[in-house]
Amino acid sequence: IRELGHLPDATSSFAYAVSADGQVVVGHSTGPTSGGTFRWTEADGMQRIGSPSDEYRMGSALAVSADGSIVGGSGFGPGASGPAIWSESDGVTFLGPRSTGTYGGAVYEMSADAGVLGINAFQSGTGQWIAVLWTPERGQELLIDVLTQRCGLDLTGWHLSEIGGISADGRTIVGTGVHDGVTEAFVAVLCEPVVCPAEYNGALAAGDIL
Numbered sequence: 240i241r242e243l244g245h246l247p248d249a250t251s252s253f254a255y256a257v258s259a260d261g262q263v264v265v266g267h268s269t270g271p272t273s274g275g276t277f278r279w280t281e282a283d284g285m286q287r288i289g290s291p292s293d294e295y296r297m298g299s300a301l302a303v304s305a306d307g308s309i310v311g312g313s314g315f316g317p318g319a320s321g322p323a324i325w326s327e328s329d330g331v332t333f334l335g336p337r338s339t340g341t342y343g344g345a346v347y348e349m350s351a352d353a354g355v356l357g358i359n360a361f362q363s364g365t366g367q368w369i370a371v372l373w374t375p376e377r378g379q380e381l382l383i384d385v386l387t388q389r390c391g392l393d394l395t396g397w398h399l400s401e402i403g404g405i406s407a408d409g410r411t412i413v414g415t416g417v418h419d420g421v422t423e424a425f426v427a428v429l430c431e432p433v434v435c436p437a438e439y440n441g442a443l444a445a446g447d448i449l
Contacts, residue, residue: 244285249274252285256303256311259351259407263307265300276300278310288325295331297323302349302356305407309353311346322346322358322373334358339371339379346373348405355409357402370399370414382412382427390430399425 245252246268254266264279265288276288276297288297288310295316302311314323314331322334322345334346334356344360358371358379370382383399386392399416406412412427 243279245270246275246277246285246287252277254279255301258303258307259305260307263303265303265310265312267300276310276312278303278307280307289330293330295319295333297325297331299345300325301345301347304349304353305351309349311349311353311356313345322356322360322371322379324353324356334373334379337379339369339381340364341369341371341379341381344371348402350405350409351407352409355405357405357412357414359401367398368400370402370412370416372402372412382414385429386427 249268249270252268254264257264262281268274268277277285278288279285297312298315299312300310308326310325314333319333323331325331340363341360344358346356347359348357356373358373359368360371362369371379372382372385373379383394387394396419397416402414404413410429416425
């Protein structure tokens, strides 16, 4: 086991995600009055993500791409807050605009190349957690809408609350939902961009949800 330390102005640290080769760790370091998000590498140790003087900053660092170059979480700054990603070259990028009827939240999971992001946000009107999927082509979509409208599934009685993991290729999503009033884990396999409803037959296939 290895101690990663903490940021200079903090007293504790929390690691939330690691790159595929284990060489990049991201998380949050905090203290009584200060702290921030961090990215740790073998070469540079624990480094603050961005600078305290940056106009837009990451408020949480909860996910990282396979190569460690893209960090997912939440961002904040003048006139903007919510799910965001960060990279050395681009800084903080907010994942809007939203058409999902949600607010707040953060990127909790991502595919290996960060092309598919899992966002857990709050549903407007109810305040419930709800699972949101983001891709560069389509932006933010409710996961349940992806599965019902694009994959043709009948998910009557389901509320998909949280995304807890995304496979490296971005096609398999796991998480937690409520099904007919019962909290259940689920695994969903996304279909291709064509409509391809599927029934579970003992093996996972595109469009299945368990």
